[in-house]
Amino acid sequence: MKEQANWSPYDNNGGTCVAIAGADYCVIASDTRMSTGYSILTRDYSKIRELAEKSVMASSGFQADVRALQKVLSARHAIYQHQHNKQMSCPAMAQLLSNTLYYKRFFPYYAFNVLGGLDNEGKGCVFTYDAVGSYERVGYSSQGSGSTLIMPFLDNQLKSPSPLLLPAQDAVTPLSESEAIDLVKTCFASATERDIYTGDKLEIVVLNASGIRREYMELRKD
Amino acid sequence: MGKAAVDVPMKGGFNFDLCRRNEMLSSKGLKSPSFLKTGTTIVGLIFQDGVILGADTRATEGPIVADKNCEKIHYMAPNIYCCGAGTAADTEAVTDMVSSQLQLHCYHTGRESRVVTALSLLKSHLFSYQGHVSAALVLGGVDVTGPHLHTIYPHGSTDTLPFATMGSGSLAAMAVFESKYREGLTRDEGIKLVTEAICSGIFNDLGSGSNVDVCVITKGQTEYLRNLQSPNPRTYVNERGYSFSKKTEVLSTKITPLKELVEVIEGGDAMEE
Numbered sequence: 001m002k003e004q005a006n007w008s009p010y011d012n013n014g015g016t017c018v019a020i021a022g023a024d025y026c027v028i029a030s031d032t033r034m035s036t037g038y039s040i041l042t043r044d045y046s047k048i049r050e051l052a053e054k055s056v057m058a059s060s061g062f063q064a065d066v067r068a069l070q071k072v073l074s075a076r077h078a079i080y081q082h083q084h085n086k087q088m089s090c091p092a093m094a095q096l097l098s099n100t101l102y103y104k105r106f107f108p109y110y111a112f113n114v115l116g117g118l119d120n121e122g123k124g125c126v127f128t129y130d131a132v133g134s135y136e137r138v139g140y141s142s143q144g145s146g147s148t149l150i151m152p153f154l155d156n157q158l159k160s161p162s163p164l165l166l167p168a169q170d171a172v173t174p175l176s177e178s179e180a181i182d183l184v185k186t187c188f189a190s191a192t193e194r195d196i197y198t199g200d201k202l203e204i205v206v207l208n209a210s211g212i213r214r215e216y217m218e219l220r221k222d
Numbered sequence: 223m224g225k226a227a228v229d230v231p232m233k234g235g236f237n238f239d240l241c242r243r244n245e246m247l248s249s250k251g252l253k254s255p256s257f258l259k260t261g262t263t264i265v266g267l268i269f270q271d272g273v274i275l276g277a278d279t280r281a282t283e284g285p286i287v288a289d290k291n292c293e294k295i296h297y298m299a300p301n302i303y304c305c306g307a308g309t310a311a312d313t314e315a316v317t318d319m320v321s322s323q324l325q326l327h328c329y330h331t332g333r334e335s336r337v338v339t340a341l342s343l344l345k346s347h348l349f350s351y352q353g354h355v356s357a358a359l360v361l362g363g364v365d366v367t368g369p370h371l372h373t374i375y376p377h378g379s380t381d382t383l384p385f386a387t388m389g390s391g392s393l394a395a396m397a398v399f400e401s402k403y404r405e406g407l408t409r410d411e412g413i414k415l416v417t418e419a420i421c422s423g424i425f426n427d428l429g430s431g432s433n434v435d436v437c438v439i440t441k442g443q444t445e446y447l448r449n450l451q452s453p454n455p456r457t458y459v460n461e462r463g464y465s466f467s468k469k470t471e472v473l474s475t476k477i478t479p480l481k482e483l484v485e486v487i488e489g490g491d492a493m494e495e
Contacts, residue, residue, distance in 0.1 A: 038261070038390050038428045145285055157464060182460055189458035194287045196428040222280070222424045222431035222454045 010062050010110045011036055014197030015047055016146035017058035018184055019116035020158075021124030021139050025177045025208040028116040029184045030058045030144075031192070031219060033200040043200035043221065050212065052077055055093040055117040056205050060144030061131070062110035069109045072100055090117030094127040094135060101133030108132050112143040117207055124207075146191035146198040153187060177206065185217055192219045263391030263423025263430040264294060264305035266360040267403065268384045269412035272369045272440035273362035276416035277305045278391065278424050279449070280431035287431070291449070295437045299324050299335040300444060302363030303437045304344075307389035308376060309356040316357050320344050337363040337370035341380060349378025358388045364439050391423025391430040398422045409438065417451055424453070 017030040034045040048058045049070045057073070059066040076096060080088050088096070094115055101109060108131045115127040128141035140158055142150040158175070175183070184204060192199045199222070204215040261282040266275045277294035280287055296304045296317035302324070306313025320343045324335045340361055348355055359374040373386045385403050387395040398419040407415065416436055423430040434451040437444065 035428060040426060040428065156466065185458045186460050186464070189456055193290065193456065196282060196285050196287060196431070217458065219457050220431075220454050 010065075012061065012110070012145075013041070013063045014145050015060040016142065016144035016150065016188070016191055016195070016198045017047060017060050017112070017114050018142040018150060018154075018187055019058060019114045019126040019128075019140065020154075020175070020180045020184065021116065021126040022175055022177060022180055024118075024122055024124065025180070025206060026056070026116040026118060026124035026126065027177070027180045027184055027204060027206055028056045028058050028114070029188065029202060029204040030060065031146075031188060031198045031200060032203055033198065034063060035197055040200075046203055048203060048205050049074075050205075051088075051093055051115075052090075052117075053087045054207065055088065055090045055115060056207060056212070057097070057113055057115045058143075058205075059111045059113045061112045065109040066111045069100065069111050069113075073097060076100070089120050090115070090125050090127075091119055091137075093117070094125075094137070097127075097129065098133040098135045101129065101131070105132050112147075114141050114143050116205075118209075122209060142187070144198075146188075146195040149191045149194055150187045153190070154183075157183065177208065181206065181215070188217075188219060261427075261429025262294060262307040262389030263387070263395050263420055263427060264307050264360050264389050265387045265395050265399070265416055265419045265423075266305065266362045266371045266373075266385065267399065267407070267412060267416060268362075268369050268371050269407040269409065271409060272364045272438070273371055274409075274412045274416050275303055275305050275360060275362050275437040275439070276420045277435045278420055278430040279433045279435060280424075280429070281310055282429055290432050293435065293448070295435050295446070297321060298340050298361070299328070299363065301365055301439060302335055302337055302340055302361070303439060303444070303446075304340070304362075305360040305388070307358045307360075312355045312357040313359065316344065316347060316355060317359070320347070334365055335363075336365040336367065337361065337372070338367075341370075341372050341374070344374050345378045345380050348374065348376060353377040360386050360388050362437075362439060364441050369439075387419065387423075389423070389430065391427035394422040394426040395419035409440075413438065413447075413450075421451070421453060 014035045015031050015033060019028045028048060030047040032044050032046060034041045047060060048056060050056050051073050077088055097115060110131060113129040117125060119125045126138050126141055127135050128138050129135045140154050181204060188202045199219045202217040202219050206213045262278060264277045266273060275295055279291045281289035281292045294305055296306055298304050298317060298321045304317050306317060320340055323343055324340055327339060328335050353376045356376050358376055361374060362371045371383055371386060373381045373388055385399045402415055413436060417434050420434045432454055433449045436447040436450045
């Protein structure tokens, strides 16, 4: 029998992230609980980071790898700004994130990311990733421990009943900003009920033409 | 003399025949089905007039909450209750079984059940299953010999203690007990301490949550306080609610009529008498 390693470089700090794109806004949200095993490390940890003026990333998974990834992207963005004299657009940041993740294909960042922002036309955009950089532009997405609970509900509320029946819809969802925030709050309140790794507090970041805004909501602490 | 294999008759208990097959399957990568564990905080303490038991109400299946409000304080006898942590089916089954045995014993002796009887029945059952029955229990009650509190481990060992905690939240709860417990607590002080210990487990242990159940047992009276505290209400309810379309989309319709089976009876008598 081959001997198995009894030390792993990874740990899972839990948590859930969600992003929803609108016609002229984008909502990115995550809970603020950081845990390990059955214990809570802190109830007040932000998983969301602004990478550029119009790009916000939320990541769940192993927070040490998430922090390292955020630093790499911030550094690369600083270089881009020096070389091009402008901020990176959200689709450009999306590709950069994908390439950065695939660069470590054989020792991956244990990070489950969702990137939200405004594209070059000012419309909301959301990009969803796996741990090694496969990405896709979507109208909404969730990642993390509560994603299996939240995704079916978002599909039910936001997606057309059958993609075969109706004509293909735009990547953007026809919700107003306040409706989207309402939906996000319900998603997290529900996920908190059934997922032990999600809870404590909800951090919501809203990106629109007027800039970036933050909102918080209390969640169950048990 | 032939090589006649004598078939040994099946004894009761666990059948380990499939263990080799299961090991082979999991080495090939098959995930074995998970059990519903109670990932719990359960406590007990002895106070002035008897025993107080406490428990949280969350049952988990891995990282998912299977039951937000289950009952972990099980009835054994009118004067004896038992909190259970570990595999939910095991704690339920073992406490039900010993409760029945106690009742029969009661009728046989004509006396009120004693806590040590329940203790002996539980520990011998768990020991004989060599730890495969995954039940960790806090047994408490008041009988003619006075108040008693015991902990019972899955392999069958027991401890007799003035205060005890078990389950994944046991360390969080024990921290509270070790700081604030003293002998000769009054009823209200005892209930307050038990709820504090369970709340410590509920908020600091991810395997425990939801509400606090308490059971106060004194000479001649037992009070089962279900959901004594509910410190975890849902934080957000959308007033307008959400709509879910009742219809399933019809993509295409194809109707196939069933062929009619016609029986041809060749003249004569269709049926016999």
